[in-house]
Amino acid sequence: MISRRIIEARSRLNRDVRNFFCDLGYLEVETPLLAPSLIPEAPIEIFTAPYLDSEGANYLFHLIPSPELWMKRLLAAGSGNIFQICKSFRNVESPGLHHTPEFSILEWYTIGCGFTEQIDITKKLLTATGFSEDYVDSAVRMTMRETFLKHTGIDLLDMQHCDTFRKTAGDLGPGISPVDDWETVFNKVFLTFVEPELPKDRPVFITHYPVQSHCLAKQIPDSPWRERWELYLNGIECANCFTEERDLKEINAFFEHEAARMDTRRTEANTDNGFLHIFRDGTFPSCSGVALGMDRLLMLLTGRKDIRGVILFPFFDMLEADS
Amino acid sequence: MIKAGSIDKGMCLLIKDEPYLVTEREFVNPGKGAAFVRLKLKNLKTGSVLRETIKTSESVEEADVYERDGQFLYPDDMGYHFMDTETYDQFIVPKDEDFEEKALYMKEGDPYPIVFFESEPIDIKLPLKMVFKVTEAQDAVKGDTVTGATKVIKVETGLEVKVPIFIKAGDKILVNTESGEYVERVNT
Numbered sequence: 001m002i003s004r005r006i007i008e009a010r011s012r013l014n015r016d017v018r019n020f021f022c023d024l025g026y027l028e029v030e031t032p033l034l035a036p037s038l039i040p041e042a043p044i045e046i047f048t049a050p051y052l053d054s055e056g057a058n059y060l061f062h063l064i065p066s067p068e069l070w071m072k073r074l075l076a077a078g079s080g081n082i083f084q085i086c087k088s089f090r091n092v093e094s095p096g097l098h099h100t101p102e103f104s105i106l107e108w109y110t111i112g113c114g115f116t117e118q119i120d121i122t123k124k125l126l127t128a129t130g131f132s133e134d135y136v137d138s139a140v141r142m143t144m145r146e147t148f149l150k151h152t153g154i155d156l157l158d159m160q161h162c163d164t165f166r167k168t169a170g171d172l173g174p175g176i177s178p179v180d181d182w183e184t185v186f187n188k189v190f191l192t193f194v195e196p197e198l199p200k201d202r203p204v205f206i207t208h209y210p211v212q213s214h215c216l217a218k219q220i221p222d223s224p225w226r227e228r229w230e231l232y233l234n235g236i237e238c239a240n241c242f243t244e245e246r247d248l249k250e251i252n253a254f255f256e257h258e259a260a261r262m263d264t265r266r267t268e269a270n271t272d273n274g275f276l277h278i279f280r281d282g283t284f285p286s287c288s289g290v291a292l293g294m295d296r297l298l299m300l301l302t303g304r305k306d307i308r309g310v311i312l313f314p315f316f317d318m319l320e321a322d323s
Numbered sequence: 324m325i326k327a328g329s330i331d332k333g334m335c336l337l338i339k340d341e342p343y344l345v346t347e348r349e350f351v352n353p354g355k356g357a358a359f360v361r362l363k364l365k366n367l368k369t370g371s372v373l374r375e376t377i378k379t380s381e382s383v384e385e386a387d388v389y390e391r392d393g394q395f396l397y398p399d400d401m402g403y404h405f406m407d408t409e410t411y412d413q414f415i416v417p418k419d420e421d422f423e424e425k426a427l428y429m430k431e432g433d434p435y436p437i438v439f440f441e442s443e444p445i446d447i448k449l450p451l452k453m454v455f456k457v458t459e460a461q462d463a464v465k466g467d468t469v470t471g472a473t474k475v476i477k478v479e480t481g482l483e484v485k486v487p488i489f490i491k492a493g494d495k496i497l498v499n500t501e502s503g504e505y506v507e508r509v510n511t
Contacts, residue, residue: 043357092358094328094350094379097502174338175375184378187356191376195351196361213356237353264357264380303485305502 020128026081031070034061037270040258045092046269063089076278083108095316097306104294111287115227115243139203151194182212204232217242239292248279328379335386342367342386393437416444427482449500460492
């Protein structure tokens with residue numbers, strides 16, 4: 001059902017976001033949705049679209065799973081603070097209340113800003129998009145270690161060895177397999193025992209993610225944590241923030257780590273080796289970035305429980321109608 | 324064996340040789356993580372609840388269950404009384420927390436697919452969207468022209484639904500049985 005109210009709410013949200021960042025002096029940017037190669041991320045499944053030239057040659061392009069590969073190139077080129085609202089695509093998504101293969105993402109980068117300062121920016125953004133001040137002021141911040149300990153009794157600091165973690169987690173309940181790596185055990189326990197228990201009446205920022213959770217967030221020196229947080233609204237993961245890794249050695253290691261586990265992925269994509277070049281001369285600015293799910297935010301703003309309720313032409317409705 | 328990604332609500336799994344009914348199933352992709360499916364399961368022998376999360380690429384074993392259509396007759400303290408629409412045998416689906424919520428969608432006289440395990444009825448399946456008649460609704464307040472204003476109404480089964488203010492008592496509405504949300508007004 002096409003709802004006038006949803007058309008209006010989406011339009012208002014986009015305008016509020018643009019006004020918010022433009023007032024702060026950020027530049028709105030627009031980057032391609034089609035890319036010939038991507039940052040390798042083994043857990044993310046990719047859409048591929050062939051391009052045929054007039055000579056009959058066939059080139060594979062991918063629909064971006066996030067605009068990160070382009071936006072970081074702009075940062076390296078000296079763009080300064082930037083933001084973008086665009087579509088992103090994830091293949092092999094299963095239908096659910098919070099997922100859809102084509103979704104809207106808001107991504108912004110702030111130069112010279114650490115991940116904790118981004119919490120303040122994000123809170124101001126929430127107020128600017130229509131969340132009440134009381135609600136935003138009630139936001140809580142907790143570290144992953146604290147919240148994990150509270151809900152599972154497990155101190156992640158004692159779980160640095162995978163065998164220990166697997167055994168301790170296995171005692172909490174089944175579902176842990178002997179072949180699970182550290183990150184998988186962590187995700188299984190977090191998703192089963194921690195995430196469902198997070199407060200739903202206020203914004204929750206979970207900070208300091210384990211270093212074993214591989215991503216391009218900077219590691220805090222001499223600690224097993226990364227400079228990363230995730231924002232949960234009404235128990236739903238809505239935004240993800242990194243202090244961005246700038247060290248070419250670390251980024252190379254990430255590419256290698258992902259390449260080694262690509263066999264678990266059902267879809268294929270070319271690797272964007274050119275991405276590594278932007279970190280070569282050490283001029284990539286110190287910055288942090290946030291990616292926020294606009295559809296999920298709109299669900300909360302309009303009181304919808306199903307992501308289909310905020311998308312005018314939902315993917316899974318089209319799939320059902322077709323079959 | 325099936326892939327965990329194809330687990331659905333109402334399916335029965337064998338976990339360490341015990342039969343479990345999937346009462347909740349949610350796909351989750353944490354931040355930069357792989358795809359997982361978060362399950363709430365009910366042990367069909369002991370009734371105890373189990374929560375677990377597994378990768379959608381992992382394999383799980385299905386328990387041997389079958390479905391029959393049962394006409395919903397009435398609820399009482401023992402549970403929900405049904406009649407097999409083919410054999411006319413009557414049976415009771417015992418009360419529990421999950422069914423109490425489902426019962427808000429069940430209309431007496433209507434048939435529903437019932438899942439059996441070892442001859443015992445263990446689950447009632449609901450269509451994803453169902454039509455209900457609005458039985459209790461306050462009239463919209465005059466002058467209330469705010470776009471998208473909603474109110475809460477009751478339908479014939481006692482279920483409360485949030486609807487747009489133009490919905491009146493006697494209207495028929497389509498409701499999503501999974502989210503409990505109003506879908507649209509049905510013209511009859």
